[in-house]
């Protein structure tokens with residue numbers, strides 16, 4: 001929406017806001033679900049994912065196509081590859097091309113684009129680490145990406161058009177808008193059979209209103225940020241609530257899904273989570289199958305693992321970014337592959353897990369980097385009087401832990417439990433301070449940050465940790 005439309009929207013009553021959102025929704029539907037979407041979706045649903053040779057051949061074609069396209073249409077890549085042998089005989093030939101990172105692309109983004117910006121569809125990627133990169137898609141690529149995601153959902157038993165969707169993803173539309181005395185934290189996009197729930201207003205106090213509305217709405221699908229769904233789920237489990245709705249599937253996105261998130265969300269809502277990676281980043285997709293395994297979707301791009309001195313990092317080459325070619329792009333996330341085959345029938349390689357970015361780590365002078373998944377174990381062992389927590393680190397000698405607690409259940413002994421679990425992971429040289437707070441604010445993106453790492457880069461670099 002542009003500024004004027006936003007202003008009009010904010011000053012409108014809810015019924016009109018719903019109409020504005022649905023009108024906007026109809027525009028999005030037209031933009032996203034045209035002929036390229038339908039033909040790609042049909043092709044994908046008929047495709048044999050078990051044909052490894054066929055999939056490998058498709059991947060090689062994809063690499064050749066995006067390299068040739070980048071050289072022909074992007075001044076940035078033409079210069080970058082000038083004088084190189086750009087022939088590609090196998091996918092591993094990609095290794096001879098230079099790596100690009102976000103800063104490099106951002107600094108020269110106008111020369112990276114292959115189409116006039118106004119002709120494309122824009123998405124901002126990787127907003128977690130300061131400035132984000134604006135990726136411009138060709139309308140056709142954008143529709144193909146939608147088709148890929150929808151084919152994935154259809155394989156999980158959900159037709160995205162026919163299902164009633166409750167979506168929690170970084171929107172705020174409830175500000176100052178009341179219906180009678182009640183604040184309404186959701187809006188309807190009837191064009192897509194979807195109710196959008198604000199993640200910014202999702203606080204302990206408001207959660208009962210959200211749950212009551214989900215009971216009324218009876219969604220077939222829950223979609224959205226891991227943190228938002230986890231927050232709802234924790235409340236449900238803690239309070240012993242039986243939700244009056246039963247989704248058929250849950251699709252999480254945008255944030256790392258940790259084991260304790262999955263456990264809580266599935267237990268609270270009685271449905272399986274199908275996780276996926278890549279949709280928000282313009283990247284190669286990684287999607288979960290019916291057997292509960294993550295697959296690296298080699299028909300959507302290439303994922304290489306490279307070490308720049310701090311453990312393996314992902315390099316992605318995407319086949320659906322002709323507007324803004326991403327070739328050997330250092331996206332900042334980490335991936336762990338797994339050997340073996342999957343009984344679901346797909347020949348796409350298995351992924352053990354995907355880990356977040358550098359900002360998703362805490363650091364200790366003794367132990368180096370401690371990841372989100374290690375902290376997840378701290379959280380898992382906590383008494384259930386702790387509703388929310390955030391780890392903040394400004395220097396290498398202290399970690400602040402913010403807690404939102406249930407005062408009735410809270411006992412000071414919980415602090416000792418947390419501190420000893422933290423000492424076990426960070427060593428005795430680290431100080432821990434615990435602060436009880438009434439609430440932990442969401443990020444500007446609407447996501448919840450479990451970790452706020454604000455250690456100056458030069459301090460980390462000085463220790464060889466950045």
Ligand SMILES: [Zn+2]
Nearest residue numbers: 289293342344
């Ligand atoms: Zn599988």
